[in-house]
Amino acid sequence: VVTAGDVLLRIQGSDLRALPRLATLVENEDPRALEALDALFPLTGQAQVVGVTGPPGAGKSTLIAALLGHVRAASRRVAVLAVDPSSPISGGAVLGDRIRMMDRHADDGVFVRSMASRGRQGGLAWATARLVHLLDAVGYPLILIETVGTGQDGTDIASLADTVLVVESPGLGDGVQAIKSGLLEVADIVAVNKADQPGAEDAQRLLRASFNLAHPSHGRSVPILPTVGITGSGMSELLAAIDDHAAWLAESGQRAVRRERGARAEVLAGLRAALDRRLEAGPVRSPELADLIGRVARRDLSPRRAVNALVVALDSPASGRSIGD
C-alpha cells in the first residue's frame, strides 16, 4: 500500500522505483493513489507536455522512438504516454527495441507507458491527464503523449499539451490527411515523416501553402520539418523546434493561456467521466433500461422517449456519487 506520505518521501529522495507501480494504481483509480496525486498536484506545471498526433500510418511511434533516443543522448529525461490504441508502443515493440538498443532498460531517465484505451467508455483524456500530472510532479521535464487526436478524447488530450506536434507523411492516400482531418488547426510544429519517400516535398509545399492561407497561429509561423523516424534524420531540428516553442510560450504569455485551456478541458473531461460513471452505476444496470431497449428494438417506443424516461432515473439521489470515492 502506497500512501501519499510514502510517495512524497520517495520522490524527495529521488527514488523512482515506485513509479511504475504508482502509475498503475493511479490508472486503476486506487483511492489512496488519487489522494497522493492530489497532494502532488502543486508540484506540477514544470514539464513541457508535447502531444504527438497524426493520421494512422504516418509513423508516429517510430518518430517518437527516434526522438527519445536523441533526447536521451543529450542526457535529458523524458516520459512517453501512448494513448493511441493502434500504437506499436502499446505492444512495446518499437520503443522496446529502441530502448534495448540503447541498453537502458534500467534507465530511470526514460519512462514509457501505454494507456489501455480499448473498452474504456470515454474518460480517456481524464485518465491521461492524471498520468501526465504524476510524471510532471516526479520531475520528468519533457512528456510526450502519442494520440490519434480526433474525436472528443483526442481533442481533449491535445488541449492538455503545451505543444502539439502533428506528424504527417507522404503517400497516405489522396492529399494531405492532416489538412483534411482538421488536425493542422491545432499544430504548433509539423513533422513530414518518411521524408526520404516520394512525394515528401510536395507534402511539405502543400502544408506550407495551407498554413499561409489559413493558420496565423498567433503571429508565430509553424515549422514544417522533414524527418525520417527509422534513421533518426531530422531529430536535432525537431527537438530544437520543441525547445523553441517552449521558449515562445513563456515569452508570449501563451503558456498561461494554454494552461488555463488545459485545466478547463481536464475539468470538463472529469465531469463527463463522473456522469458516465453515474450512467454505469444507475440506468445502465436498471431492469428498466433493458425493457426500454427491447421496446425501441421492436419499434414500439421512440429512442427519444426512451431517453427521456431514463433521464428521470438519473435524478434519483441514490445514483449520486463523486469521483474516486
Place this chain on the structure above:
Amino acid sequence: VVTAGDVLLRIQGSDLRALPRLATLVENEDPRALEALDALFPLTGQAQVVGVTGPPGAGKSTLIAALLGHVRAASRRVAVLAVDPSSPISGGAVLGDRIRMMDRHADDGVFVRSMASRGRQGGLAWATARLVHLLDAVGYPLILIETVGTGQDGTDIASLADTVLVVESPGLGDGVQAIKSGLLEVADIVAVNKADQPGAEDAQRLLRASFNLAHPSHGRSVPILPTVGITGSGMSELLAAIDDHAAWLAESGQRAVRRERGARAEVLAGLRAALDRRLEAGPVRSPELADLIGRVARRDLSPRRAVNALVVALDSPASGRSIGD
C-alpha cells in the same frame, strides 16, 4: 413549419421534396420535427443500414460514390450519410461530381447528406441515428453511413449498422491499418480498395490470415473483396456481398440481435447527449466553473477536487431538462 401530420401526409403521397428540409429540422432538433420523427418511428426497421469505415486515405468516399452509381444503375434507391469530418462528401466534391455525371440532381432515388460534426461535443451517434430513422421511415431501402469508426462516437455509429463494411487500402504506412486499429473486429465485409496499386494482394493475404486466426464472426466467413473506387471495379461483387449479408442476417436470427444492440447503443448515446446538454446548461456556464478552472490552472486545487465540487451543482433540480424540449 412542418408538422408531424404534414410529413406523414406527404410521405403517404410519396412526395419527398420536403425531405431535405425535414432532415435539417431533425438535425437542428426542432421540437416539431422530433415529434414527427417519434410518429414515424414505427415505420422504421425496413432499411439495410451499412456502416462504411476505415482508416483515412483508404478511399471511402470514392468507393461510396462508385457503389452509389452501381446501385442507381440497378434502379435501387439509396441514401448516404457522411459522418467523417474529413470526408470529401462533406464538401460535396466527390459525390457531387459523380451525381452530376449521372445527371441525377433531381433524382429522389438518391439522398446524400453530410453531418456537421466539427465543434459538436459528442452526441454525433445520437444525431446520426435520428437521420437514419428518418431515411428508413421515408422508404430508402439501403442507407450507407460513412464514418471514421473509432472513438466512442465511431463505435456507437458502427453499432447502428446492420452491416459493417471496412475499407482498407495498400500503402497506408506499415502493415494493415484496419488490423492495427481494431476495426476488423467489427467487419462483416472488407474491401481492399485501390486494388490496382502495388501491395494490394499482400494486404488481402494479411487480412485473410488475420481473420483465420482471430475472427470467427459467428461461423460466417468475412468476404475480402478487391475494389477500385475510381474505376468502379468490383462494385457488383461488393453490392452482392452486402445483399448476401442482409440475407444471412435474416436467416441466422442475427438481425434481431443487432437491432437490439443498435437500440442499446442509441439509447445510451442519447443519455450521454442528455448529460452533455445538462453540463452545457449548468456547470459549464456557472461562474463557479471559471473560478475552479483558474485555481486548477494555478495548481491551487487538484482537478479531481474541482470535479467533485462541480458534481454537486449537477444535482440541483434546476439543471434537469429532458431532450428536445
